Amino acid sequence: MADFLLADPTTFATHSAKKVGELIGVSETMIIRLCHSLGYHSFKTLQTEIRESIFDFSNQHPLFAGEDQVKQSTFYHAMTANSDFIREAATHIDDEAINLTLEKLHQARWVLVSGSHAAFSMAHWFAFSLNLIKGNTLLFRSEFDSNLEQLSDHSALFVFSFYRYAKESLWVAEAAKNQGAYVIAVTDSPNAPINPFADSILDLKLPNKIIYKTAPIVFSFLNALLMSYSQKFADPNVLREKLYKEKANQFYAF
Template structure:
């Protein structure tokens, strides 16, 4: 039985206060993961005790089990690939399919702009400007955006490294990190445990951890010093890619503007390369 089904089956036996908790849960289940029982009570105007008794009333051992069940049933297990197909199928019968798809991308980028926390964005940019070395890691569906992040950031500042699981010695890469390093973890649903574990190792070496992910409830929240969620767990990672790349470009631009001296140095290095030997005119 799912958590939603448990609540619905017990709803008639709940007190009025507990029913209020139930209604809020069915509307905003993810809020129960990022907030304590006391905070949930404050949000909906009830006591912490009422929230905890609600958990008992629907057959759970307490609030911790409620949070774990939300993560397991609602957040991590949802198939984003299924959503990807169904959302495209709805557009398939209409004219100019490509135009509809690109319009969806534009809308998502606009929605993402509104959700980004400007203070956290600025903190991330400052960290990247101050860092001696920057390491970036993303696996499976997150590898391509991580690769682009490393490439584009590496153009405007030096000492940017992409960690590749297939060719790199992870332990060797981690050993070079210290308090002057920044580790950027790119992790989208389905979240790879290895990305999280590498971030943990980097944190133990003293590196600042910046998490770029799709939800404030993603596993990286437990290790990141700065979490930059694009707030779209319900969508496929494929759908999120245009907004993600745009967001990465904004970070790189922010580093360029904040570190003008470093960018000018980097530009001089590129200008000294004999481009005629590398590129067609």
Template structure:
């Protein structure tokens, strides 16, 4: 039985202290997947022993086994359930309906003030370099392309040819997409940008993502336990709203449907 179901099954029988650990696990599994028991205890303000006790209380041999289960769950693909029995004839629609629910959750929980700062900085920066490794690269590529179409200041960081973040000063911005399992190259570039005095904007899946420490502003997308496939639609929706607000700020809403470069005018 996966960690989430075990936690929910045993929750009522846990002590108050162990319930605190369980609530933290359900809210932010990435914290438990990426940190040691000692580090998690420091974040939660409990003892390391309590983290181990919690692991055993929900049926694991120890914290190591619990952490392995969390990591495997985070790497797994989306699960198609039979929440709506009437949709048996359309399993593709079931997955798309799940995407809609994830986007609605992100919309309800998005920090509008932080999103507003993203828009202002991206609209005003002299240059914007967009970074994403591995599964985050498609997000970075798409965002850099459309942002540059809109502002003329954005470029995609290409690890196969670029040698690092070289521009100096806060007139230059670096946007970083970083999702579990958090590429080391992304973290290194975030640190470089921070040391160069650049404004660092991070889009990630957890407030405990290792790249957050280098960010000036961070948009944390809800659903840290979601798979990469499930995070994709949410990420694209967030990028859409940022780009549309940048277009509005710059008075360039016409960029949404440009006619001069296409056969159909």
């Protein structure tokens, strides 16, 4: 149980003691005993500390160290820290899951991309980029949910769901699943609430839930996914033509 806590603190931060026990396969009493053995009076006390540590900026990054500890600029440390986070996350990527994702994206007649809150910018960028390479890729917007009606067993949903797991993403995933679409979930935990609705789970095993740490990892992952898709399936001539037209449209926008 202690190993599970270290590997996936998000589960302890977001679920009740009873639910955590169900996910691990032990009783709620065992979870409470774990808390006591770690020196906590209750599960709530442990959960509160985990939640605070997840969002604690003060000791996570050289940006917040004293001047005597930071010899280079804070900008330098921010960039090098990003590369460290990305390198660490890359060691956990499941190649088999990536290859399956690429195949399903290629086979899909339509791809709908969805993300809420901070993940919306990730969804927007990925939908735009995949549409240039593959075509027939749409961004889900809650105010215009008619795109859901286009999903079928020949479609795929590519959905982002990270800590604080937005209910909208869960609803979209469930709706897509009910319509027969193949659901690909990009998430940060093996026990994320969206996982039961996903056919393929891309668990990035993000080291922290702080957005300045997670965003560079996710965008780097998406960029690598797009590069892999392009190398495997895209016609270079068609891609160049699409990029040229996109630039032309931007130039003559006014």
